[in-house]
Amino acid sequence: MAVLEVSGLTKRYPGVTALDGVDLEVRPGEVHVLIGENGAGKSTMVRCLSGIERPDAGTMRLHGRPYRPDTAADGLKAGVRVVHQELALLPNLSVAENLFLHHLPRRAGVVDRAALDRSARNLLAEVGLELSPRTPVERLGIAQMQLVEIAKALSGQCQLLIMDEPTATLTPKETGRLFEILRRLTANGVAVIYISHHLEEIFEIGDRVTVLRNGQHVVTREIAGLTTAELVRFMVGRDLAHEYPPVRARERGEELLRVTDLQVTPATPPLSLTVHAGEVVGVAGLVNSGRTEAMRAIFGADRPAAGRVEVRGRPVRSRHPRAAVRAGLSFLTEDRKAQGLVLDLPIAANMSLASLPAVSRFGLLSRSAENRAATRLAEKLRVASQGVRQHVRALSGGNQQKVVLGRWLAADTDLLIVDEPTRGIDVGARYEIHQLLLDLADAGKGLLVVSSDLPELLGICDRIIVFSRNAIAGEVERADFDAERVLNLAYSGYLKGVSV
Ligand SMILES: Nc1ncnc2c1ncn2[C@@H]1O[C@H](COP(=O)(O)OP(=O)(O)OP(=O)(O)O)[C@@H](O)[C@H]1O
Ligand SMILES: [Mg+2]
Known part of the structure; x- marks a missing residue:
């Protein structure tokens, strides 16, 4: 029997039908992938399934019984666990408290700290997070927060696990570990609904896929036998002929940015790099390799321990983002929430x-x-x-x-630093964003593009700087682009002293 049967699910917001009579059936032990363009209705579906929103029409059945959650607590009680797209941890509470928020272990009425720490440590180990359960969540990086969210969903019994873009901020290694956990759960009969914009992940972990477009169900299929091109066509409704826009030959213009011996902290190695007008410079490296910290220091979001930053030969003196913007730098950080979107x-x-x-x-x-x-x-x-x-x-x-x-x-600044520009963006729009970045370079601007998506960097950059363990491990020019070469550099800093 199916774990979940959804039929005719409809949800309207003023002016838009986010879900329009969608059917979905999820079987025990399967990873059912849900995909669709940005705004297709995936998260709306998750909110209805978890009890956060009530659908306007349609029915849901869990293990054959009618399922009509009024609140998120009802969903939890029914064994539905969710990792939402937007992180929802309580920043002032500790990791352990966040993990067991709804079922804190108690002894004689008071929270049993020792038991809490023990259980928390086990869960953290499962997702591969090495930190004290007592750490306040506000001190964590986004990737760590994401892992805590995942660990939280794994606490307690669950029948149906729903993950809305859980890997957006994770490294390949962390993603691999998550997939191991998912395989273990599904082997025990747990059903998983998995949402992602990374098509290669879908092929790796998914059993069946359902595609949504404009709130409507397009197709449900076994994943084995499908091609990427077919999936994209279902999602976007048209063929995408090329994955990346053509990179035109460009003059390398004057030097826009020169960073000399920049030390993010007194303990980290000095970094030097340049970016010229008309150049798209990629910044590769594993998550936590120091890329983001280096960009923040260049921009002045954090005060570096030492070093010089010059824009068009003029030193950016005051170490403050406002000075950077005035000097002609702008910075799209990887933490979009902190970018101050005014909702x-x-x-x-x-x-x-x-x-x-x-x-x-x-x-x-x-x-x-x-x-x-x-x-x-x-x-x-x-x-x-x-x-x-x-x-x-x-x-x-x-x-x-x-x-x-x-x-x-x-x-419209001379130099644009973008950290993970296409994270969470659907395949159709990715192409447009790449095109926009290349257009800026054509117009004589300089770009520093940090990305964990190596094919993306290989697709659009003129040159790639590779970070490894807080240092620049090397640089590769477009003519020498090769994924393995970049990866070897990215790992090089971590292999030193290890005999292979
Ligand atoms: N609170 C709301 N009020 C009005 N419209 C909303 C609200 N929440 C979502 N929508 C609309 O519902 C539609 C579906 O949004 P949803 O968040 O489900 O998309 P999604 O498939 O999860 O996209 P993404 O890949 O970007 O996360 C969109 O058109 C969105 O603008
Ligand atoms: Mg969504």
């Missing part, structure tokens, strides 16, 4: 935050200029919305990301 402002306002001069006339903000500029960008980025006056809160996760990206693309 209750329209898309257009959010997009123009970094480029107010361009949409102002005589010092006054011109709403129509703002709308026009935002509309153009939103179209290019394929933001699924009801127009640029719509509030960002009503957008799907991926579409919110596109808005942040749009803000920095609109900023």
Whole structure:
């Protein structure tokens, strides 16, 4: 018997039908992949299944019995565990408290700290997180938070495990470990619904796939025998002829950025690099290899211990993001939430935050200029919305990301640092974003692109700088691009002293 049967599930928001009569059946022991473009309705489905939202129509059955959760607590009670797309940990509480929030072990009425620590340690070990259960969550990086969310979903009994883009911030190794856990659970009959924009993951872990488009069910299929091209066509409704836009030969112009002996902390090695006008420079490396920290230090978001940063030969003296922006640098951080998306402002306002001069006339903000500029960008980025006056809160996760990206693309600075520009973005829009980045380079701007997606870097960069254990392990020019070569460099810092 199916673990979950959904039939005719419908959810409407003002102006949009997020789910339009969707059917879904999930069997015991299967990983059922749910895919679709940004805004297709995947997370809405998850919210209905978990009890956070009530559907407008349709029925759900769990193990053959009617399932109508009114709250998230009802879902939990029924054995439905969810890792949501948006992290939802309580920052002031410890890791252990977050893990067992709903079922803290008690002795004689008080929380049993020792038991709590013990259980927490076991769960953390399972997901491969080495940290004290007493660590406050606010001190963790995003990848660690994601692992805590996953560990939390694994605490206690579960019949149906739902994961909404769980690997967006994880390393391949952490993803591998997650897949091992999923295989163990499914071997015990647990059913898994798995959402991801990474097609290679889907082939690795999925048994069947359901594709949604514009809130409608497109197809459900066995994954074995499907090709990537077929999946993309189901999702996007058209063929994507090329995975990456053609990279045109470009003149390497004047030097825009020169970083000399920059030390992120007194203990980390000095880093030096340059970026020229018209150049797309990739920054590869494993997560935690120091890439993000280096970018933050270059931009002035964190104060480096030593070193010089020059833009067009002029030192950026004051170590502050505002000085960096004035000098012509902008930075799209990997932590989109911290980028200050203002959820209750329209898309257009959010997009123009970094480029107010361009949409102002005589010092006054011109709403129509703002709308026009935002509309153009939103179209290019394929933001699924009801127009640029719509509030960002009503957008799907991926579409919110596109808005942040749009803000920095609109900023029109000489040098743009983007950290994980296509994370959480669907395959169709990825191409457009790559095209936009290349257009900027064609226009003479310099780009530093940090990405954990190596094919992406190989697809769009002129040169790749490889980080390994907080140092620059090497650089590879486009003519010498080779995935293995980059990977060897990325691992090199960790292999020193290890006889292979
Ligand atoms: N609270 C809300 N108010 C209004 N519209 C909403 C709300 N939440 C979601 N929507 C709309 O519902 C549709 C489906 O969104 P959903 O978040 O389910 O997409 P998704 O498939 O998860 O996309 P992504 O890949 O970007 O995460 C979108 O058009 C979105 O704008
Ligand atoms: Mg979503």
